[in-house]
Amino acid sequence: MTLLDDTQTRRYWNEYYKGKQGPQFPSPFAAFCQQRFPNRECVILEIGCGNGRDSFYFSRRHDVYGIDASSVVVEQNNLKAKRQNFMKARFYAGDFDQVPVEGLPPFDVVYSRFALHAMPEETANLVLERAFEFLKPGGIMMLEFRTIKDPLMKQGQTVGLNERLTDHYRRFIDIQVMKRKLLSLEFSIDYFVESNGLAVHGNDDPVVGRIIARKPN
Secondary structure, three states: OOOOOHHHHHHHHHHHHHHOOOOOOOOHHHHHHHOOOOOOOOEEEEEOOOOOHHHHHHOOOOEEEEEEOOHHHHHHHHHHHHHOOOOOEEEEEOOOOOOOOOOOOOEEEEEEEOOHHHOOHHHHHHHHHHHHHHEEEEEEEEEEEEEOOOHHHHOOEEEEOOEEEOOOEEEOEOHHHHHHHHHHOOOEEEEEEEEOOOOOEOOEOOOEEEEEEEOOO
């Protein structure tokens, strides 16, 4: 059980995006993944798209559907897509485990950066299970998240197992547990790493896990 409910979490992120624009350039993880997409042109679902920095980057070559719990940032992203002619980027507000994919083709890629560690384990597990359903055979899921080795885990208020509350809720993920969960869903693991130096932002150099998992053909 976590300290913040879904309403409080949404309120936090809506207020956050009202006051902050955030980086506009793609994340290092996005650049890493771009080189590993299965096809020249993909249909991509980004879970936890935030200000769309990675979705817009991918949409230069691919069809991208971004979803975020913050209705504020989703509205901002759709306005930007219209004004700057990002024709292949579309954004939806909603819970991560209730992605509105009806009527869309199966996805080649499900991508999520720094979102799984911002939700309780039960919700994250539903996201992983639905991602398996969304992906076409042979499709891949690409994940980046803070792990239990991240120094930030030593800060803030303890609100559950590996869960901390600082400026907002975080659940630090055991990468071995994550791998076992993905294997139990019948994903295969194409790639994984756990390290700092991969997601440096200002003075923050977190220990993150990166995983690329593949749905069977």
